[in-house]
Amino acid sequence: MTAKGIADAEKWLHLPWSELIYTLVDWVAPYQAFYQQNTDTAPGHLPLYRLVSDHENAIYAFLLAEQAKKTDSIEVLKGFLHQYAKGIAR
Numbered sequence: 001m002t003a004k005g006i007a008d009a010e011k012w013l014h015l016p017w018s019e020l021i022y023t024l025v026d027w028v029a030p031y032q033a034f035y036q037q038n039t040d041t042a043p044g045h046l047p048l049y050r051l052v053s054d055h056e057n058a059i060y061a062f063l064l065a066e067q068a069k070k071t072d073s074i075e076v077l078k079g080f081l082h083q084y085a086k087g088i089a090r
Helices: 001-010 018-041 047-065 074-085
Strands: none
Touching: 001 018, 018 047, 047 074
16 A cells, blocks of 8 residues: 555656646545445444544545635644544544
């Protein structure tokens, strides 16, 4: 997985920001759906499942906000970090 991540990053380094965002939206979408589905059907350890899915949901929401050219897209990530910095893990 590390080698794949490095290879993907090297492919994307040259992309302009807007093209990178579109690429990442498509790349992150299946992971976001997968982790959310796992959380929705988690047999136990729900706080851990929620942390992972909330993390992926925040990344995906940030990318969608960037794609829509919203000026406050970073607030999505700040909200996620603030939520977990306070120790709120539903």
